[in-house]
Amino acid sequence: MENESDQKLINLGNQNRRDFLKCSAWAGAGVLWMLSGGIPKAFALDAAGKLPEGVSLAGNFHFVQISDSHIGFNKEANPEPIKTLQEAIGRINALPSKPSLILHTGDITHLSKPEQFDTAAEILKGLPAPVHYVPGEHDTLDEGGGKLFLDRYGKGTKGTGWYSFDDHGVHFIALINVLNFKQGSMTSLGDEQLKWLADDLRAVKTSTPIVVFAHIPLWTVYEPWGWGTADGAQAIALLRKYGSVTILNGHIHQVIQKVEGNITFHTARGTAYPQPAPGAAAAPGPMTVPADQLRSYLGITDVKTVQGNHPLALVDSTLV
Amino acid sequence: MKTMYALAICTLMLSAPAYAEDSQISIKDHLFTPSTLTISTGTKVTWTNHDQDPHTVVGRSTQQPFHSSALDTNDTYSYTFTEPGTYQYFCTLHPMMVGKIIVTAGK
Numbered sequence: 001m002e003n004e005s006d007q008k009l010i011n012l013g014n015q016n017r018r019d020f021l022k023c024s025a026w027a028g029a030g031v032l033w034m035l036s037g038g039i040p041k042a043f044a045l046d047a048a049g050k051l052p053e054g055v056s057l058a059g060n061f062h063f064v065q066i067s068d069s070h071i072g073f074n075k076e077a078n079p080e081p082i083k084t085l086q087e088a089i090g091r092i093n094a095l096p097s098k099p100s101l102i103l104h105t106g107d108i109t110h111l112s113k114p115e116q117f118d119t120a121a122e123i124l125k126g127l128p129a130p131v132h133y134v135p136g137e138h139d140t141l142d143e144g145g146g147k148l149f150l151d152r153y154g155k156g157t158k159g160t161g162w163y164s165f166d167d168h169g170v171h172f173i174a175l176i177n178v179l180n181f182k183q184g185s186m187t188s189l190g191d192e193q194l195k196w197l198a199d200d201l202r203a204v205k206t207s208t209p210i211v212v213f214a215h216i217p218l219w220t221v222y223e224p225w226g227w228g229t230a231d232g233a234q235a236i237a238l239l240r241k242y243g244s245v246t247i248l249n250g251h252i253h254q255v256i257q258k259v260e261g262n263i264t265f266h267t268a269r270g271t272a273y274p275q276p277a278p279g280a281a282a283a284p285g286p287m288t289v290p291a292d293q294l295r296s297y298l299g300i301t302d303v304k305t306v307q308g309n310h311p312l313a314l315v316d317s318t319l320v
Numbered sequence: 321m322k323t324m325y326a327l328a329i330c331t332l333m334l335s336a337p338a339y340a341e342d343s344q345i346s347i348k349d350h351l352f353t354p355s356t357l358t359i360s361t362g363t364k365v366t367w368t369n370h371d372q373d374p375h376t377v378v379g380r381s382t383q384q385p386f387h388s389s390a391l392d393t394n395d396t397y398s399y400t401f402t403e404p405g406t407y408q409y410f411c412t413l414h415p416m417m418v419g420k421i422i423v424t425a426g427k
Contacts, residue, residue, distance in 0.1 A: 075372040075393060111374060111390055137413050141374070141390040183380060183410040184418055225350075226416050283350035284414075285373040 067250030068270025106136030106215030
């Protein structure tokens with residue numbers, strides 16, 4: 001039986017799907033996402049970015065997702081990605097309760113240079129909990145095609161870097177989808193990784209909440225820009241029988257969310273620079289916004305699990 | 321006056337492709353421009369990245385295996401084509417970005 005604040009969290013809000021979609025495009029102080037029986041409900045955080053009265057993160061397992069730090073980027077869209085990463089870390093440290101773990105969904109660096117990995121690692125030491133990483137395609141640009149990333153973060157992983165672990169009754173699965181690029185098509189996981197995933201899931205009960213994280217969206221957000229994973233549907237098919245599945249991705253530097261049955265797909269904001277909405281520009285590259293608005297496009301995602309009842313609450317907050 | 325000189329030089333370059341040793345391909349807005357380039361053997365092709373995003377230029381031919389490292393903004397990559405043929409290439413960071421070089425024999 002979950003505690004009272006959990007119940008409130010589940011019951012809060014009665015907005016319909018239309019409102020939910022509206023909220024997903026909103027770049028304000030932050031949005032609290034709730035899932036109840038597969039139906040998402042959302043409401044805005046108050047102007048100070050605080051959780052509403054009666055909702056508390058204390059005493060519950062929660063973790064934070066950060067993404068797309070792009071250390072080494074220095075162009076117009078954000079000349080100071082170090083500073084904005086530090087601000088994101090400051091925001092995580094200021095959460096009302098310490099997260100149990102952090103997921104970084106890739107593009108730690110911009111060009112996979114050793115000094116960029118060094119700088120990022122030094123800054124990320126400021127995080128208040130252990131960090132679990134997956135690489136982005138910007139982290140595998142070294143001569144070794146990702147060797148620098150794996151040397152640093154790949155200990156104990158399988159194949160080209162995939163792995164799974166359990167924490168507080170949640171099964172976490174890290175997938176790699178930044179190494180199989182083929183001309184003219186979206187990226188892929190590959191047969192070996194899909195086989196491993198099927199094997200890994202064999203021991204997981206259908207009542208266990210599952211969190212899958214990978215850099216590029218596993219679902220097709222926008223194919224013309226390569227925002228999807230060609231064989232992602234095969235991975236998703238393996239997850240359908242589970243009661244609570246949350247798929248967290250980065251890559252597209254904006255929040256987009258979708259629910260299919262018991263599966264919630266969510267992409268996080270980056271900490272470096274925004275990118276245009278799917279198809280809203282000629283190309284998906286860095287989007288330059290007025291300097292005083294940049295921080296409203298950058299942010300973090302806080303994910304709270306509600307034990308026993310399976311919905312995960314996703315709180316997206318920006319840096320302002 | 322400077323503009324006039326620049327224009328004159330540009331016009332000369334444009335009007336004399338048959339004698340040009342080098343060809344240029346621009347990378348901008350996630351597109352290779354021109355996307356298809358026809359050259360004769362011995363021509364050096366230079367790609368220049370004008371995007372804020374990094375890109376790569378990776379050929380698929382085993383006959384002429386050209387392969388750039390990641391090109392940051394304003395970085396260039398050059399390759400001289402010595403064998404006639406049609407060479408497809410793409411950006412491994414953004415695989416929807418594709419281009420083609422058609423190399424014809426002799427001059």
